[in-house]
Amino acid sequence: MRTIETVKIVETVRDLVMRAAVELGDDVLAALARAKAVEPSPTGAEILERLIENAAIARHERIPICQDTGMAVVFVTLGQEVHIAGGSLKEAIHEGVRRGYADGYLRMSVCDPLTRRNTGDNTPAVIHIDLVQGAELRLDVALKGFGSENMSRVTMLPPSAGIEGARDFVVERVAEAGPNPCPPGIVGVGLGGTMEMAAILAKKALLRPLGASHPDPRIGRLETEWRERINCLGIGPQGLGGRTTCLAVHIDAMPTHIASIPVAVNIQCHASRHLSADL
Amino acid sequence: MDAPVRLQTPLDNAAVEALRSGQRILLSGIVYTARDAAHKRLVAAIEAGDPLPLPLEGQVIYYVGPTPPRPGHVIGAAGPTTSYRMDPYAPALIARGLKAMISKGARGSAVKEAMRTFKAVYLAAIGGAGALMARSVRAAEMVAYPDLGTEAIRRLVVADMPLIVVNDVHGGDLYVEGSAAYRLPFPSPEKRLTSLPPV
Numbered sequence: 001m002r003t004i005e006t007v008k009i010v011e012t013v014r015d016l017v018m019r020a021a022v023e024l025g026d027d028v029l030a031a032l033a034r035a036k037a038v039e040p041s042p043t044g045a046e047i048l049e050r051l052i053e054n055a056a057i058a059r060h061e062r063i064p065i066c067q068d069t070g071m072a073v074v075f076v077t078l079g080q081e082v083h084i085a086g087g088s089l090k091e092a093i094h095e096g097v098r099r100g101y102a103d104g105y106l107r108m109s110v111c112d113p114l115t116r117r118n119t120g121d122n123t124p125a126v127i128h129i130d131l132v133q134g135a136e137l138r139l140d141v142a143l144k145g146f147g148s149e150n151m152s153r154v155t156m157l158p159p160s161a162g163i164e165g166a167r168d169f170v171v172e173r174v175a176e177a178g179p180n181p182c183p184p185g186i187v188g189v190g191l192g193g194t195m196e197m198a199a200i201l202a203k204k205a206l207l208r209p210l211g212a213s214h215p216d217p218r219i220g221r222l223e224t225e226w227r228e229r230i231n232c233l234g235i236g237p238q239g240l241g242g243r244t245t246c247l248a249v250h251i252d253a254m255p256t257h258i259a260s261i262p263v264a265v266n267i268q269c270h271a272s273r274h275l276s277a278d279l
Numbered sequence: 280m281d282a283p284v285r286l287q288t289p290l291d292n293a294a295v296e297a298l299r300s301g302q303r304i305l306l307s308g309i310v311y312t313a314r315d316a317a318h319k320r321l322v323a324a325i326e327a328g329d330p331l332p333l334p335l336e337g338q339v340i341y342y343v344g345p346t347p348p349r350p351g352h353v354i355g356a357a358g359p360t361t362s363y364r365m366d367p368y369a370p371a372l373i374a375r376g377l378k379a380m381i382s383k384g385a386r387g388s389a390v391k392e393a394m395r396t397f398k399a400v401y402l403a404a405i406g407g408a409g410a411l412m413a414r415s416v417r418a419a420e421m422v423a424y425p426d427l428g429t430e431a432i433r434r435l436v437v438a439d440m441p442l443i444v445v446n447d448v449h450g451g452d453l454y455v456e457g458s459a460a461y462r463l464p465f466p467s468p469e470k471r472l473t474s475l476p477p478v
Binding site for chain 1: 301316345346355360363383385407408410414428441453454458460462463464
């Protein structure tokens, strides 16, 4: 049995939140630079350049990349040999989020769904706990902005729709979203499972390093083809026209029921802010 | 690309009639911030016949909820939020003299019609470039609804804020025109279509 103190979890979450808000990942920066090099729209290429410039300002001046510093989504991978000491694991995560948003000068964007009253400290975080064998504790913290979250959808297709039906649902969702989710971004897709599992798969797919294809080559091929179809839509950077509508499609899949093809599309803007830590 | 057009607030009909979708502009002067909750209150005040906490005639509203400023800064990150959520409220403000809205994302038909009828334009800021957009903001002052926090109405003094005209008063719509210009059939005859190497 390995013991991990909650104070350590609070500190780690606070640090991840504060850094994620201002430090755009090298994978995203590299993808923006590659996109800029091939973007035929002058306006589109200029916007991609501005996004790269924005990331540099954010990193150096510690100003958030985007003013929507999101709702915190925390994926916990918890080994069953770990003992959490000093209090509640979930409360430690909420406390880390509370401190990270306050100390990082981040925006408090979480409110009650009925009264719309702001909770004032950006809690609660959305927490997913995966219990695994061993003694590890891994925290993946994502700051999910809602410009892109609002454009996300889940559907339950009949098996007769086939993988082509899933593809068309994904491409049409991106087309309908148009300029709203601040293209170019990453299109996360969850395929299979149940309704809620498809959505979780789609969100987890967004945590993968940008452009790293799925280890299953059948899924990797779908990711490439769907990305190219999306980039044929013409939406382009900020929806003002161009060939860079998405930087990548990331698909995660699992078996589903004989009666269904659950498909979830979770759109992530270029401000793909997530960091992880192994405690 | 043509050089950007300089625009100074407040705006009159002649100033907005001269703008065309696709033009880049550098905006200077006063803009007011307002997003979901502030719009709801403004339109409720209009419907109740109450006075508004800001002037609308000739003015510009920026759909933004900034992050708190760090010490020594006037504002935090300050990029645009998505506009369609303000669509139910925007026509009432346009009818009362609002001349421009700064945001990102497509507008509904009622807003576009109000823009043509009452002479107003829709200007895009770069979504997701909150640190960059904040550089144009020289001063920020609370005007109304401080209880709304980030959603309160603030009066910003901006200098050379980089924007692009999306909807003009003549029916031009850059979201429609721009995507049509770059749409391709699939599979595309173009080799270097996408930004990433093949998997």
